[in-house]
Amino acid sequence: MPSSVKEGRVTKAKSKSRSTSSSVLSSSLGKRRREHAEATPKPLPLVERTNALPIDQFIEKYVPQSSLQLNLPGPKQKQKQTHDDKDKPADRNGDHDHKEQDSPSTTNYIIDIHTAQSVPPADFQACFNLIELTSSNDYMNSSIGWSPAKKRKEMKLPDMRYILLRPALAPGRPDTGQHEGGVDKAPSEEGTGAGKGQVLGFLSFMVTYEDGKEVIYCYEIHLSPTLRGKGAGKHLMTLYEEIGRRVGLEKAMLTVFKANTVARRFYDLLGYDVDEYSPQPRRLRNGTVKEPDYLILSKALKGNLPDV
Ligand SMILES: CC(C)(COP(=O)(O)OP(=O)(O)OC[C@H]1O[C@@H](n2cnc3c(N)ncnc32)[C@H](O)[C@@H]1OP(=O)(O)O)[C@@H](O)C(=O)NCCC(=O)NCCS
Numbered sequence: 236m237p238s239s240v241k242e243g244r245v246t247k248a249k250s251k252s253r254s255t256s257s258s259v260l261s262s263s264l265g266k267r268r269r270e271h272a273e274a275t276p277k278p279l280p281l282v283e284r285t286n287a288l289p290i291d292q293f294i295e296k297y298v299p300q301s302s303l304q305l306n307l308p309g310p311k312q313k314q315k316q317t318h319d320d321k322d323k324p325a326d327r328n329g330d331h332d333h334k335e336q337d338s339p340s341t342t343n344y345i346i347d348i349h350t351a352q353s354v355p356p357a358d359f360q361a362c363f364n365l366i367e368l369t370s371s372n373d374y375m376n377s378s379i380g381w382s383p384a385k386k387r388k389e390m391k392l393p394d395m396r397y398i399l400l401r402p403a404l405a406p407g408r409p410d411t412g413q414h415e416g417g418v419d420k421a422p423s424e425e426g427t428g429a430g431k432g433q434v435l436g437f438l439s440f441m442v443t444y445e446d447g448k449e450v451i452y453c454y455e456i457h458l459s460p461t462l463r464g465k466g467a468g469k470h471l472m473t474l475y476e477e478i479g480r481r482v483g484l485e486k487a488m489l490t491v492f493k494a495n496t497v498a499r500r501f502y503d504l505l506g507y508d509v510d511e512y513s514p515q516p517r518r519l520r521n522g523t524v525k526e527p528d529y530l531i532l533s534k535a536l537k538g539n540l541p542d543v
Contacts, residue, residue: 245286245394245443282449285442285482286394290350293396297481298348302474304403307465309340343403344467345431346474351395358399361434363387365457373492377528390439395454397439398471400462402432435459438471440478445488446512451479451536453489472505480536488533499530507532 279287288296354362366386374381389395436458443452453475458467476487488510491498510533517525 297478303346305344306341309342345403349397351391358434362437369457399434400436401434449484450488451484486533507534
């Protein structure tokens with residue numbers, strides 16, 4: 236978590252106040268300036284100002300509308316075996332009867348943006364389920380450990396924002412909740428965005444400070460297994476970076492477990508490098524060197540044009 240999150244909210248570290256002048260003139264000038272300053276409230280710094288925006292104004296100002304819909308290849312479909320196929324050897328599962336083929340069809344997905352407070356409870360639970368499914372093992376095997384309570388608390392930080400991805404449902408078609416991937420256990424519950432499918436992927440982020448720099452920090456990105464490898468992750472990251480660019484932030488940052496080689500390859504392809512503040516190996520008192528189990532990655536946003 237970035238160091239600037241204090242008591243839940245993002246706050247810039249205070250700079251030391253300047254020494255006071257001894258002259259009478261400067262003291263009376265100082266008094267007048269202080270009175271003026273009290274009369275005209277100082278505008279909030281960029282990060283605090285952005286976090287203070289209601290979500291609808293945040294979306295209007297910083298979210299490109301064209302990114303809120305996407306079309307991805309449909310699920311793989313089982314197809315009946317033809318006569319000719321009968322002579323071919325069984326597949327890896329020993330399945331002679333069916334073969335899997337990429338369906339030519341595509342599925343429409345929609346994206347909506349929320350704060351930690353505005354995420355409907357069922358969507359919040361779907362996000363938590365995705366994290367548990369895809370990352371709890373990495374947490375367990377790391378020095379951090381897996382704590383559902385801590386993760387839920389972090390997910391509820393007031394300045395956290397969510398990009399939620401779900402299939403667009405045809406009008407009148409109820410969501411059964413029976414998606415693949417083991418994360419969509421419950422059918423549409425009360426609290427899920429009305430007329431929308433279950434959340435199958437999300438990215439959570441915060442506009443914050445990291446080592447004094449104004450950054451957009453990606454806390455989580457998780458996709459249901461059936462949605463991976465189709466460009467959805469890249470789409471979410473591109474949208475997240477574009478929001479950071481439009482806000483006027485310096486860089487995009489994230490943390491990745493070293494063991495998560497798929498995610499590291501993914502971030503590498505998206506142009507992320509190891510950040511200058513990524514933790515270094517530590518030499519313990521007994522002389523052994525302890526390698527950190529995670530990396531902090533970043534990508535400059537200013538002067539860096541979007542990939543797509
Ligand atoms: C990491 C993750 C978000 C990637 O999303 P995705 O939708 O599968 O990735 P995309 O289809 O958008 O692929 C983007 C690029 O990454 C590459 N990539 C994605 N998965 C890959 C894999 N398993 N092996 C190698 N390259 C891969 C793609 O080839 C693609 O490159 P291209 O743009 O040159 O074609 C997704 O796999 C996931 O949810 N994983 C589980 C959760 C997780 O580990 N999150 C990261 C926590 S730090």
